[in-house]
Amino acid sequence: MPDLEPDTVSALEAPEFAPAQFVRWFRDVAPYVHAFRGKTFVVAFGGELVQAGALNALVQDLSLLSSLGIRLVLVHGSRPQVNEQLRLKGFTQQFDRGLAPTDAAALECAKEAAGEIRLDIEAAFSQGLPNTPMSHAHIRVISGNFVTARPTGVLEGVDYKHTGQVRKIDVDALKFAIEKGSSVVLLSPLGFSPTGDAFNLAMEDLATSVAVALRAEKLIFLSSGQGVLNEDGTVDTELARVDADGLLAAGSLDEETGAYLQYASLAVKRGVARAHLVPFALDGSVLLEIFTHDGVGTMVVEDTLDDLRPATIDDVGAILSLIEPLEADGTLVPRPRSVVERDVENFTVLEHDAVIYGCAALHTFADEQMAEMACLIVHPEWQGSGEGEILLRHMESRARATGAKRLFVLTTRTSHWFMKRGFVQGGITDLPREKQNHYNRSRNSLVFIKKL
Numbered sequence: 001m002p003d004l005e006p007d008t009v010s011a012l013e014a015p016e017f018a019p020a021q022f023v024r025w026f027r028d029v030a031p032y033v034h035a036f037r038g039k040t041f042v043v044a045f046g047g048e049l050v051q052a053g054a055l056n057a058l059v060q061d062l063s064l065l066s067s068l069g070i071r072l073v074l075v076h077g078s079r080p081q082v083n084e085q086l087r088l089k090g091f092t093q094q095f096d097r098g099l100a101p102t103d104a105a106a107l108e109c110a111k112e113a114a115g116e117i118r119l120d121i122e123a124a125f126s127q128g129l130p131n132t133p134m135s136h137a138h139i140r141v142i143s144g145n146f147v148t149a150r151p152t153g154v155l156e157g158v159d160y161k162h163t164g165q166v167r168k169i170d171v172d173a174l175k176f177a178i179e180k181g182s183s184v185v186l187l188s189p190l191g192f193s194p195t196g197d198a199f200n201l202a203m204e205d206l207a208t209s210v211a212v213a214l215r216a217e218k219l220i221f222l223s224s225g226q227g228v229l230n231e232d233g234t235v236d237t238e239l240a241r242v243d244a245d246g247l248l249a250a251g252s253l254d255e256e257t258g259a260y261l262q263y264a265s266l267a268v269k270r271g272v273a274r275a276h277l278v279p280f281a282l283d284g285s286v287l288l289e290i291f292t293h294d295g296v297g298t299m300v301v302e303d304t305l306d307d308l309r310p311a312t313i314d315d316v317g318a319i320l321s322l323i324e325p326l327e328a329d330g331t332l333v334p335r336p337r338s339v340v341e342r343d344v345e346n347f348t349v350l351e352h353d354a355v356i357y358g359c360a361a362l363h364t365f366a367d368e369q370m371a372e373m374a375c376l377i378v379h380p381e382w383q384g385s386g387e388g389e390i391l392l393r394h395m396e397s398r399a400r401a402t403g404a405k406r407l408f409v410l411t412t413r414t415s416h417w418f419m420k421r422g423f424v425q426g427g428i429t430d431l432p433r434e435k436q437n438h439y440n441r442s443r444n445s446l447v448f449i450k451k452l
């Protein structure tokens, strides 16, 4: 490893360094690296992160993402810094999270604060000392007039003056910068109107508008909180948008988490694939959120989990009509109505607007701590949007709940779909004994097994 700096080498040679673990970790990360190359992430953080001294560590992690081919747009806030400027200049106004008017003096403070933070961020991206994660990074940061704003105007008799809202994002220019220019775009919470005026914008509104306009893969809010917490105090790592909206309506979240969650939900509703609330106090939190299975914060998804439910006897007809075409072409083993009726409790169905468009069945083999997933089907019209994967994940957690340690499938035509999702080929002798006895040798199905 001739190019490694001495310090890095000594870290690798430290007694606690475990090569096998390192290689395994690196390989585990590979699918995420492949999946996210060329995708756009919008990363948003308040001035609180800068105040807390977490900027350098974040920039190092963002540089790594950029080097892995992830396209980044950063949106920073500046509320504490604007308040500090106001205080220093002897003004009594202080901004909190709510909507407030921005007068001419406050706008000047906002411009100064934005300028200062922007320079700090640009400086952080320009680091390149040897023995640091920024060595050889060469990240180009671009800012500009990408955001057109409009005045909030007069609301209930109050003139909000230079407080504004996002009117338009120059998507072409942004895409050009992140795609062709391979640059990181940095946006301050200020927008400009065709009259040449500047407006003070809410960072959350700006980040969400940009993520929606770019149809970003991810919108990530770095928060001083941990994310959304469960009743037992642990972080709720995945939240369907409808559940996020339920929590917001219940009004039990703290102010910051509530504000970020509201925009996360909006972003997902408007087409951003996933929105995250990630704690900035945890070193490396963005990397952990992106490259580990459960992450460390809360991820909001527009999920069809709501469409999943256990099957009832009334669903037998619909299940049979999903199965029949696949029996005819040999993809699935024939199942008479009586068998589906008998086993209907093993089935989970996907239902939307009273239409059953997918199903899967789970058979457990308690002695061997194994479970079989059978009859995984998504109606052809709904295929290719991740519904199969949602069903699989659900069946995996059902299997886990029964105490199963391994999930297996028998397949003739879908082996690659399962392999891509972590199944490895096994043999007939790997199956539970009862299943081996009933194995249909003329069908010659392949056995695929996944550790749970």
Ligand SMILES: CC(C)(COP(=O)(O)OP(=O)(O)OC[C@H]1O[C@@H](n2cnc3c(N)ncnc32)[C@H](O)[C@@H]1OP(=O)(O)O)[C@@H](O)C(=O)NCCC(=O)NCCS
Binding pocket: 326, 331, 332, 375, 376, 377, 378, 379, 382, 383, 384, 385, 386, 387, 388, 389, 390, 409, 410, 411, 412, 413, 414, 415, 416, 417
């Ligand atoms: C397998 C099945 C459930 C997947 O459902 P889905 O909702 O389309 O799944 P996802 O959207 O999560 O995945 C779609 C991806 O799987 C791929 N795929 C679909 N069928 C596949 C197959 N037989 N082999 C390999 N890949 C397959 C698609 O090309 C798509 O790939 P992409 O993401 O690279 O574009 C669905 O194709 C199906 O019902 N097939 C017929 C029934 C069947 O074979 N069931 C398994 C019985 S063991």
